[in-house]
Amino acid sequence: MGIRGKLLVLLLLISVVPLTINAAINHLSLHRFGRHLAAVTRTLLTDSAHAYLHQVVESYQHLQERDSKTVEAALKLESQQWRNRLESAEPEPNSPAIVFQFLKDFRPDLTARQYTFLASGTGFTYPSEENFPGSSDPRQLPWYEAAHDKMVLTRTLAIDPITGHPALFTAIPLLTPDGRFNGVTAISRPLSEVLRTMALPEAWTGKARAMLVMLEKGGGETPDRLRIVAAGAEGTVSPETGEGAYLEPDEPAEAGSLLKKITSGQAGTARIVFRGQETHWVFGAGREGEPLPVVIVSHDAIIDEALAAERHVQSKTIQGLMISGALLAAVVLIVVALAFASSRRVTRPLSQLAAAAQRLTGGDFQARAEIRTGDELEELGRIFNGLGPRLLERERMAGSLALAGEIQGHLLPTGPPPVAGLDIFGGVAYCDEAGGDYYDFIDLPKGRLGLAVGDVTGHGIGAALLMASARGILRSHAERDSSDLPVLFSALNRHLARDVGDERFMTLFYGVLDARDRSLRWCSAGHGPVFLFRSQSGAVEELETTGIPLGIMPAGGWEGTGPIVLESGDILLVGTDGLWEARDLAGVAFGTERLHTTILSRRQEAAAEIYAAAMEAVRVFRGAGRQEDDVTLVVVKVV
Known part of the structure; x- marks a missing residue:
């Protein structure tokens, strides 16, 4: 993704994300408010409806109780009128109708019909224009039987014989003056009229x-x-x-x-x-x-009203979302325009830098980027313009180092010397292109072999130059006088002390191997430890140092040591400190004990295999860590 795209994304994140979050929060809040409002409204409407319905039912029952009492009073009055009529010599023929008419006049809203039937089966209905069906026996009607059986005022739900619709009958028995049953009079009220209340x-x-x-x-x-x-x-x-x-x-x-x-x-x-x-x-x-x-x-x-309120809130929420969406779209358009307008000020200098960098990678160390923005980009251009000369200088130095490494490689032995009775192998691994570690095999008179292993402080081209100088001096003096090792070390020290000053010094082990009697004489200028693995006893001997490192001071004393006799199977191990001071990622040193274990496990093998095993053990121990120092190792095995 380019700078413009990244700038656009950044501006969108800064502007759009807060607006989106705000819109989402508002939507969620309104949605919750709508649901809460609907829930509260549902509860209130439900409670209100229950209260209203209770009132409807209670009002109905109060009205029915009032109407029932009115009808009961009328029936009792009518019953009394019938008794009076039966006791009178000339009873008033229309007295029941008069009572019912009074009821109609008193309660015109009360829809009712009167039935009066005597035990003989005769009777009448009122209003009289509606005749009782002739095929029916009124004495078998439920309300008649209930009043006859109970001999008290009764209420019975039955079908009105005239209308055929359900009605509520209130009936009372008619009695003779001596208390005998004489018939039933009843007032019916249609249930349809009852329901209207x-x-x-x-x-x-x-x-x-x-x-x-x-x-x-x-x-x-x-x-x-x-x-x-x-x-x-x-x-x-x-x-x-x-x-x-x-x-x-x-x-x-x-x-x-x-x-x-x-x-x-x-x-x-x-x-x-x-x-x-x-x-x-x-x-x-x-x-x-x-x-x-x-x-x-x-x-x-x-809950219709609650649902309507919820729908209203939802519609307002959707309307708010639409407004928020339109606002977000407008913000996005503005941000895109600003991103493209402002990114040109950034991308143009960067394009110049990219073009100059492309030329630089192609080997044009004179590549420049002319940036005049007056800000950090101009500072970046100034720094870039200084890279070409520095890279050119580093390339020249790298070439010099490579040449120095190549020359140093030619100064090292091309292979182990053939010496009767001895299996010899050596090698060095530099941490840079060139280094200060040194080993050499010098042919001496009378079939003897000079073995040198040295370590110049530091590494790199300076240490390599000092190593080359020490090699030349050592070879020159060793070939002229190989018998007096202290004199050899004193001469080498004078040259080094004069040439390197106080900043550098060199440790050196130099031994003379005599294949004729399998003996070793040596002198060690602060170089160690040097190990001798005895095959007969299994012991590991450490050869002592005989003086201070070379180059520290013009005058110094070094003593020669030996000879010691080497037996068949013995292994002489001479290395530099980069071997046992190698560290893993946790900072733990490889140490001499691990080195001993590795050598002893391979002591039956040839010198080359022992060398390879030791170097591989160090590499595996170091793991992914960087090699911090030069590593040199020479193995001499007596066969």
């Missing part, structure tokens, strides 16, 4: 239903049931009767709970699943022999 709001049209039910007692395994005797819907009243018209909730458990409440005789409410819908039921207090008022309202009808 339970008026429901027009808003509930189609979602509410008022009805009158009768509790039918079951027997045995047959449960109690609520039979519908009259019902109203859509705000109007239409009677519903007939076998099988029962009011039954969908869930049996809810039906049982409802019947338990109704049989307790107390008014109440219930939330019931009815015909697949959640509904609220309100019922009045039951009275024996009288229908029970029940109002059923759909839950949706009650």
